[in-house]
Amino acid sequence: MKLLTKLTLFITLSKLVIVALFVALLPTLIGKIAFQYTNQYLREQQRKVLKVIEQNGIDYYLQGDNSYGSYTMLKEEYISLEPITHYKKIDTIETSERIIERDTLTYRVLSHTFTYNKHNYILEIGKTTATINQYNTPLQRIALYVLSALVILTLLIDLIFTRYLLRPLGLIIKSKLLNRKFPFKEVIPSVRTSTTDFKLLDESFIRLMDQIHETFEKEREFTANASHELMTPISILQTKIENLMLDSPVNEHMQSKFSEMMRTLNRLKKIVHSLLLISRIENEQFAKAETASSNTLINEVTEDLSHRMEEKGIQLSVNLSQNTTLRNINHTLLYQLFYNLINNAIRYNKPNGRIMINDGLDNGRYFITVSDTGVGIATEELDSIFNRFKKGKNTHNESYGLGLAIVKSIVTYHDLKLTVNSEINIGTTFKLVFPPAIS
Amino acid sequence: MKILIVEDERSLATEMESFLKKAFFLCDLAENGKQALEKIGVNEYDFILLDLGLPDIDGLTLLQEAKKYNTEAAYIILTARGNIEDRIKGLDLGADDYLPKPFSLLELQSRIHAISRRKFGVSDQLTPLGEFKIDLKKRLVLFGIDEIELSRKEFDLLSYLLLHKNRPLTRMQLSEHIWGNFADDDYDSNYIDATIKNIRKKLGAFAPTEWLETIRGVGYKIKYKQE
Numbered sequence: 001m002k003l004l005t006k007l008t009l010f011i012t013l014s015k016l017v018i019v020a021l022f023v024a025l026l027p028t029l030i031g032k033i034a035f036q037y038t039n040q041y042l043r044e045q046q047r048k049v050l051k052v053i054e055q056n057g058i059d060y061y062l063q064g065d066n067s068y069g070s071y072t073m074l075k076e077e078y079i080s081l082e083p084i085t086h087y088k089k090i091d092t093i094e095t096s097e098r099i100i101e102r103d104t105l106t107y108r109v110l111s112h113t114f115t116y117n118k119h120n121y122i123l124e125i126g127k128t129t130a131t132i133n134q135y136n137t138p139l140q141r142i143a144l145y146v147l148s149a150l151v152i153l154t155l156l157i158d159l160i161f162t163r164y165l166l167r168p169l170g171l172i173i174k175s176k177l178l179n180r181k182f183p184f185k186e187v188i189p190s191v192r193t194s195t196t197d198f199k200l201l202d203e204s205f206i207r208l209m210d211q212i213h214e215t216f217e218k219e220r221e222f223t224a225n226a227s228h229e230l231m232t233p234i235s236i237l238q239t240k241i242e243n244l245m246l247d248s249p250v251n252e253h254m255q256s257k258f259s260e261m262m263r264t265l266n267r268l269k270k271i272v273h274s275l276l277l278i279s280r281i282e283n284e285q286f287a288k289a290e291t292a293s294s295n296t297l298i299n300e301v302t303e304d305l306s307h308r309m310e311e312k313g314i315q316l317s318v319n320l321s322q323n324t325t326l327r328n329i330n331h332t333l334l335y336q337l338f339y340n341l342i343n344n345a346i347r348y349n350k351p352n353g354r355i356m357i358n359d360g361l362d363n364g365r366y367f368i369t370v371s372d373t374g375v376g377i378a379t380e381e382l383d384s385i386f387n388r389f390k391k392g393k394n395t396h397n398e399s400y401g402l403g404l405a406i407v408k409s410i411v412t413y414h415d416l417k418l419t420v421n422s423e424i425n426i427g428t429t430f431k432l433v434f435p436p437a438i439s
Numbered sequence: 440m441k442i443l444i445v446e447d448e449r450s451l452a453t454e455m456e457s458f459l460k461k462a463f464f465l466c467d468l469a470e471n472g473k474q475a476l477e478k479i480g481v482n483e484y485d486f487i488l489l490d491l492g493l494p495d496i497d498g499l500t501l502l503q504e505a506k507k508y509n510t511e512a513a514y515i516i517l518t519a520r521g522n523i524e525d526r527i528k529g530l531d532l533g534a535d536d537y538l539p540k541p542f543s544l545l546e547l548q549s550r551i552h553a554i555s556r557r558k559f560g561v562s563d564q565l566t567p568l569g570e571f572k573i574d575l576k577k578r579l580v581l582f583g584i585d586e587i588e589l590s591r592k593e594f595d596l597l598s599y600l601l602l603h604k605n606r607p608l609t610r611m612q613l614s615e616h617i618w619g620n621f622a623d624d625d626y627d628s629n630y631i632d633a634t635i636k637n638i639r640k641k642l643g644a645f646a647p648t649e650w651l652e653t654i655r656g657v658g659y660k661i662k663y664k665q666e
Contacts, residue, residue, distance in 0.1 A: 231519035232448050235541035239454035242544045246461065246606050256656035259609045266611050269541055285524075307592075307630050 004166050011158050019147045026143055027136045034135075035108070038127055039093050042110035045125045049079065050114065058116050075100055078107075080124045087120040089113055095129060106130070168193035168202070176205040184209040220279055227276035234269055241265065274402035277336075278388070281409040286330040288414065294324045294368060297331075298357055301338045305346060313352040320359045324366045324439045329414060337410040338370070340403040341430050345372035348428070366439035371429040377422040385420070414438065440555070441465045442486040445475040445501070446517070447494050455488070458544045464551075472496030479505050484512045486551060489534070491518035491525065499525075502532050513554045517542065543612055549602050566601060568661070570646040573601060582645040592617055593638050596631070600651070604663035607654045635659055 052060060061068040061081050068081040078100065090113045098107050107126035114121055171191045191202045244250070245258045280286065298318055302309075309316055326334070345355045353373040360367055377385060386408040411418045415435050422428040442464045446452040449470065456466045467482065469475035472495045479487070487505060491498030502514060516529045519540040526537050535558065536550050556576060565572040565581070572581045578594050580587040589597065599616050600608060610631045617631075635651070642648045652660045 228519050231540045232451065235519075236448065236450045236454065238541050239451060239458065239544050242612075243454055243458050245609075246458070252655060252657075255607055255654060259611075259657040262609055262611055266615075307633070311630065311633065 007162050015151045019151055023144050026140045030136055038108050042125050046112055076128050078126045082122050084120045084122050168198040172202050184213045223275050223279040227272045230272045278409045281413050288328050288330050290329055290331045291327050292331050295320050308346050314349055315354045318357045322359050326438050333410045337407055340407050341370045348374040365433050367433045369429055369431045373427040376424040440485045443467045443484045444488045445469045446490040472501045479508045487512050487514050489516050506533050513558050545603050569650045593634055596634050600661045604661045607657050607660045609658040
């Protein structure tokens with residue numbers, strides 16, 4: 001999940017939870033406040049009544065009667081004043097039910113006993129709880145509306161701000177990480193942001209990629225230069241040996257020694273050639289603007305290799321049903337790619353073995369497979385077969401371990417996908433999947 | 440035939456010179472572009488072997504300059520620069536052939552011969568070989584009036600041996616000529632042996648082929664007596 005989505009979800013959910021919690025707790029809170037307020041109100045009333053009695057005497061209320069009682073019109077409040085015989089100190093506020101004119105009502109009742117002119121009285125002041133709770137529901141509703149509106153408003157503000165805040169991060173990811181192809185050749189400008197962390201992140205990425213690019217370039221340059229510089233001394237050696245061989249009289253033993261020297265020199269030459277080729281492919285020195293049909297290409301290679309197959313009695317079956325036209329390719333390189341794969345299939349085959357070349361569509365993508373009935377490659381060696389100078393146990397003496405490294409660089413250069421399946425003593429299959437741009 | 444070798448690597452230049460002299464070419468050496476232009480200005484050369492990596496002038500520029508003075512000469516570019524673009528550019532500028540370093544002297548000689556045949560019309564019409572006659576231009580092997588059919592590679596191999604007659608050629612040199620400097624490596628392949636066997640079988644049906652000698656541990660040689 002993206003950071004922005006996560007933040008949005010979190011902000012929304014947390015706000016909703018808080019609002020829900022507040023709205024749910026609202027009646028309790030209001031109830032509490034109302035009760036407190038009522039209690040205070042009842043006390044005030046009590047004080048008022050007592051003050052009136054103190055100033056005007058108890059008869060102000062009793063008016064000669066035994067007791068006094070008064071209700072507001074809707075029975076929301078009442079005051080009663082009664083004499084009591086046994087004095088017991090009471091001073092409470094509690095909720096209790098009272099029957100008033102055949103109506104049972106719940107009141108918050110303040111009871112207070114006091115003595116006036118040696119007579120004991122009990123004063124009760126009540127207020128219905130119905131009035132206390134009557135605002136709960138509308139308050140809750142209004143709170144819900146107001147808070148929802150506030151939540152939506154703050155949410156919008158939050159989202160706009162987070163989006164604005166995180167935009168540089170998105171840009172960094174898009175420009176520095178996604179869709180970037182090794183070896184990071186193109187220079188990408190730094191992302192403009194006032195956030196120090198993002199600035200730091202962006203700069204670090206740029207520095208890191210520059211470093212990778214530089215190291216890679218140096219390596220390529222070295223390979224190219226080294227190979228190039230090696231050509232001249234190899235030329236000199238080769239011509240010298242050739243001249244020595246041609247100088248008579250040289251006996252058979254010497255000739256054979258010279259021949260061996262030339263073989264060694266030739267090995268060196270092939271290694272240097274391969275390195276230079278890989279370096280050129282990686283330097284993108286080959287144009288990819290040619291077109292070839294898969295049939296023609298495979299035919300060219302198999303024809304050139306037919307004598308080797310004949311030598312080992314290898315049967316070749318080519319079954320290309322698609323006859324796809326490959327576009328945007330370098331013909332020489334693709335020829336080299338198939339040459340190396342098929343030559344390997346011959347080299348590591350068993351006498352009288354078979355080589356099968358097939359094609360097909362895999363999820364709409366064109367592929368070609370080269371399979372052999374050869375010695376196979378051990379699972380633990382599969383990962384390293386494309387590495388330069390990695391030699392497998394089964395590797396032939398004549399192989400310098402660069403054939404598949406060349407294959408790999410051609411595959412990468414053309415954006416192909418190459419997979420290998422192999423079983424010891426059963427055979428190996430190389431599968432080459434072409435991207436839509438090529439097939 | 441007169442050849443100018445333009446090569447700044449002295450050791451390589453002298454080896455080429457000594458080889459070509461043995462093949463009866465007259466050779467001049469130039470170590471840099473300036474020397475080369477001076478020599479081209481006063482001498483007529485049939486061949487100019489041109490190294491592209493010269494210390495003073497870019498080889499391709501030199502080629503353009505040299506062509507002004509000596510349009511008749513055949514130019515072979517020698518270079519360690521293997522860029523296909525360089526190759527195309529060189530040939531576009533009028534070079535006759537292109538040989539990437541490191542190259543075999545034998546290969547150089549066979550290229551020179553091929554150009555001679557093509558460019559200067561020099562063709563040893565029919566080269567006798569034992570009781571056979573070889574038509575290098577038409578790529579034919581004749582026994583009397585019979586044409587003996589050889590495959591392309593078989594003829595290539597035979598004509599290469601014939602061109603370098605009386606010299607032992609290694610299997611590697613032979614296969615490099617046939618296959619070029621290309622691709623993978625497979626010299627233990629007995630392809631050369633198999634092809635030689637085929638040549639002996641095809642020609643042997645008409646007359647003995649003892650002139651085609653096997654040199655143990657090395658390769659093959661055509662023993663050739665000048666008549």
